[in-house]
Amino acid sequence: MEVIICASEGEVATMAAARIAEALSRRPDPVMGLATGSSPLGTYAKLKERVDSGKLDLTRARFFALDEYIGLPPSDPNSYAETIRTTFTEPLGVNPAQVRVPDGMAADIDAACDAYEAAIRDAGGIDAQILGIGSNGHIGFNEPGSSFASRTRPKTLTATTRADNARFFGEGRVPTHCVTQGLGTIMDAGRLVLTATGAKKAAAVAAAVEGPVTAMCPASILQFHRYATVVVDEAAASKLQLHEYYRDTFDMLPEGYRPH
Numbered sequence: 001m002e003v004i005i006c007a008s009e010g011e012v013a014t015m016a017a018a019r020i021a022e023a024l025s026r027r028p029d030p031v032m033g034l035a036t037g038s039s040p041l042g043t044y045a046k047l048k049e050r051v052d053s054g055k056l057d058l059t060r061a062r063f064f065a066l067d068e069y070i071g072l073p074p075s076d077p078n079s080y081a082e083t084i085r086t087t088f089t090e091p092l093g094v095n096p097a098q099v100r101v102p103d104g105m106a107a108d109i110d111a112a113c114d115a116y117e118a119a120i121r122d123a124g125g126i127d128a129q130i131l132g133i134g135s136n137g138h139i140g141f142n143e144p145g146s147s148f149a150s151r152t153r154p155k156t157l158t159a160t161t162r163a164d165n166a167r168f169f170g171e172g173r174v175p176t177h178c179v180t181q182g183l184g185t186i187m188d189a190g191r192l193v194l195t196a197t198g199a200k201k202a203a204a205v206a207a208a209v210e211g212p213v214t215a216m217c218p219a220s221i222l223q224f225h226r227y228a229t230v231v232v233d234e235a236a237a238s239k240l241q242l243h244e245y246y247r248d249t250f251d252m253l254p255e256g257y258r259p260h
């Protein structure tokens with residue numbers, strides 16, 4: 001796993017955007033996996049800079065979001081469909097027809113999940129997936145206990161996640177269920193880039209990067225991905241045992257050498 005420790009949130013965003021842009025540049029119609037939450041916002045802003053300066057062409061790109069609440073229509077300001085629209089699709093000038101978010105309103109949720117998986121497959125798979133991490137180690141909405149083989153499916157949210165997200169809905173009003181890409185779906189992406197900032201994420205980051213690979217910390221599955229990058233600031237890196245080593249691997253890079 002590549003672990004990049006940055007001096008600032010801005011640098012986290014720059015490094016994450018660089019890794020994503022690189023993975024997207026390999027084909028003319030690449031596929032990017034999108035995440036919600038505050039973590040990817042800086043990275044989206046850096047990707048926008050690349051688009052605006054002509055360094056990154058997303059005209060033919062396709063996009064798939066990680067997750068959605070069950071029971072919220074796309075018009076709801078707290079739905080992830082709306083969040084993706086306002087934080088990514090609109091600012092980056094992406095054609096909304098090229099962006100898909102799991103359907104949390106489908107009459108047949110299982111069929112909608114299967115159709116979502118099929119759409120990702122038909123698009124040729126996801127080239128680069130941006131990820132945040134929940135304080136309990138979840139990625140997407142794959143809560144602790146999620147199967148490492150899981151595909152897009154409905155999940156029940158944990159009390160921890162509902163408490164973390166109560167700031168958007170108000171106490172007791174957070175939806176109890178969601179649809180999320182599975183850990184197996186996420187692991188099929190060509191490149192995974194997880195960003196985390198702030199001391200509140202330090203324990204989850206340490207468990208994901210250096211802890212045992214366990215369903216109790218779903219993000220720990222990244223240890224099995226060939227091209228996983230974790231980009232963190234000093235606060236989020238503060239509980240990493242190999243902190244010095246990650247710095248060395250970056251600072252001591254021979255000219256022209258690019259690690260995985």
Ligand code: GLP
Binds near residue numbers: 035040067161
């Ligand atoms: C939600 C999302 C995750 C996200 C997490 C952390 O639970 N489903 O994809 O990573 O929140 O959010 P934040 O980046 O705001 O800390």
